[in-house]
Amino acid sequence: MTLPRATILGLGAYAPPQVLTNEDLARMVDTSDEWITKRTGIKRRHIAGPDQTTSDxxxxxxxxxxxxxxxxxxxxxxVVVGTATPDMFFPATACLIQDRLGASRAGAFDLLAACSSFVYALICTSQLIAAGAIRTALVVGAETLSRLIDWDDRRTCxxxxxxxxxxxxxxxxxxxxxxxxLVGADGSAGDVLKVPAGGSRMPIxxxxxxxxxxxxxxxxxxxxxxxxxxxxxxIHKTVAQAGWTMDQVNLIVxxxxxxxxxxxxxxQLDVPLERFVVNIQEYGNTSAASIPxxxxxxxxxxRVHEGDRIVLAAFGGGFTYAACAWVWGS
Ligand SMILES: CC(C)(COP(=O)(O)OP(=O)(O)OC[C@H]1O[C@@H](n2cnc3c(N)ncnc32)[C@H](O)[C@@H]1OP(=O)(O)O)[C@@H](O)C(=O)NCCC(=O)NCCS
Structure with missing residues (x-):
């Protein structure tokens, strides 16, 4: 029996309508449009409304x-949801959307690898399909980081x-x-990005x-x-695993x-910036949602054509990292 290769059959994305500009932030903390633009490239970000949760x-x-x-x-x-900001500890956000979608036949779980969660989930799920264990799956990266951030801390907000x-x-x-x-982690660097309280180590x-x-x-x-x-x-290792060379890669996300x-x-990769997808100016860092x-x-x-070679590359708290290589099309 020949095992199938998993591919992306369809994509979706959503950013809440409420926009917070650098000028808005300069009225909230000691910062400026100039500092944020120069140091990060961010101009605006979308913020969930008070009634909107990660599952929404x-x-x-x-x-x-x-x-x-x-x-x-x-x-x-x-149904797999990559998120560090679930609606609740449990039930999993994946279970909440499994119910609301009516995906009654599907198993559902959340995967937490901070900003790398979506790419981790994509790789694991694709391998389940390639192994013949499942046929069709939904992978989501969704976050409401605005609920976790200290809005008085200019270094993060x-x-x-x-x-x-x-x-x-x-x-x-x-x-x-x-x-x-490929997925990887360096747990010894866990302290550089963390939410100390709220878990079993330090209940709220x-x-x-x-x-x-x-x-x-x-x-x-x-x-x-x-x-x-x-x-x-x-990225080099992932491209090599795919059997490609760097100059054959059409787009890096x-x-x-x-x-x-x-x-x-x-x-460092000696790849022109034009071959990278950049939309940080509009959304800021949306963690697991950023790559999808x-x-x-x-x-x-x-920008993407059938047959294009695409690499997705993520990193985040943990420290976690993951990358995958795709030939675009279904
Ligand atoms: C956070 C980040 C933008 C800071 O940029 P930086 O160039 O390293 O700036 P520094 O932290 O050295 O701070 C430089 C100065 O700007 C100040 N500063 C920090 N945030 C500021 C802000 N929003 N507005 C104005 N000044 C700010 C600092 O207090 C510091 O002042 P000082 O020199 O008087 O002490 C940058 O380090 C970064 O993007 N890191 C990666 C973060 C990331 O990827 N996180 C997500 C991982 S998934």
């Missing part, structure tokens, strides 16, 4: 992806935004689909809240260095954390 964002992106793929929710075998992106995966009928996928108490330990902490420079040190090698990180990757949002926009704008 995820559901809209998922519905779009199913429509684009012409797949019925009842035909899904699996200017960086983030909310959003969701989704992909429907199924077996490829041709030579399309995933050709390489009045003291924890007063010390803002339920908010995201980040050592920005350490994360910057880890990303620039790790991701070029990861990197995690949108900082424009300077993306520029450093381009320079960027891929969706690249496809919608006609």
């Amino acid at each position: 964002l995820a559901l809209i992106a998922a519905q779009q992806a199913l429509e684009a793929a012409r797949v019925r929710a009842q035909d899904l075998d699996l 200017v960086l983030i935004g909310d959003g969701a992106g989704a992909a429907v995966l199924g077996p490829s009928t041709g030579a399309f689909g995933m050709y390489g996928g 108490t009045v003291d924890a809240i007063e010390r803002k330990l339920h908010r995201a902490y980040m050592d920005g420079q350490a994360v910057f260095k880890l990303a620039v040190r790790t991701i070029p090698g990861l 990197p995690h949108q954390a900082n424009l300077r990180i993306i520029e450093a990757l381009a320079s 949002l960027a891929l969706y926009e690249a496809v919608q704008s006609g």
Whole structure:
């Protein structure tokens, strides 16, 4: 029996309508449009409304992806949501959208690898399809980081935004689909990006809240260095695993954390910046949603053609990293 190769059958994405500009932030904390633009490339970000949860964002992106793929929710075998900001600890956000979609046959679970969650989920799910264990799956990256951030901390609040992106995966009928996928982690660097309170180590108490330990902490420079040190090698390995050379890659969709990180990757890989998808100026860092949002926009704008070779590359808290290589088409 020949096993299938998993491919992306349809994509969806959603960003909430409320926009927060750099000028808005300059009225909230001691910052400026000039500082944020120069250091990060971000101009605007979208913020979930008070009644919008991660599953609300995820559901809209998922519905779009199913429509684009012409797949019925009842035909899904699996729903995976990559998120660090679930609606609740449990039930999983994947279970919430499985119910709202009516994907009654599907198993459902969340996957947490911080900003790398979507790419981790995409790789794991594709391998389940390639192994013949499942046939059709929905993978979502969705976040409401705005709920985790300290809006008085200018070092972090200017960086983030909310959003969701989704992909429907199924077996490829041709030579399309995933050709390489690598995941990795360096747990010894876990302290550079974390939310200290709220789990079993430090349950939420009045003291924890007063010390803002339920908010995201980040050592920005350490994360910057880890990303620039790790991701070029990861992309090289993934491209080699696919059996390609770097100059055969048409498009790289990197995690949108900082424009300077993306520029450093381009320079280290010796790949022109024009071959990278960059939409950080509009959304900021949407964590697990950033790569599916960027891929969706690249496809919608006609930048992706059937047969193109595409690499997705993510990094985030953990420290986690993941990359995968695709021949675009179904
Ligand atoms: C966070 C980040 C933008 C900071 O940029 P940087 O060039 O490293 O800046 P620094 O942290 O050295 O800070 C430089 C100065 O700007 C100040 N500053 C920090 N945030 C500021 C802001 N929003 N507005 C104005 N000034 C700010 C700092 O206090 C510091 O002031 P000082 O020199 O008087 O001490 C950058 O390190 C980064 O993007 N890191 C990666 C983050 C990331 O990818 N996170 C997500 C991972 S998934």
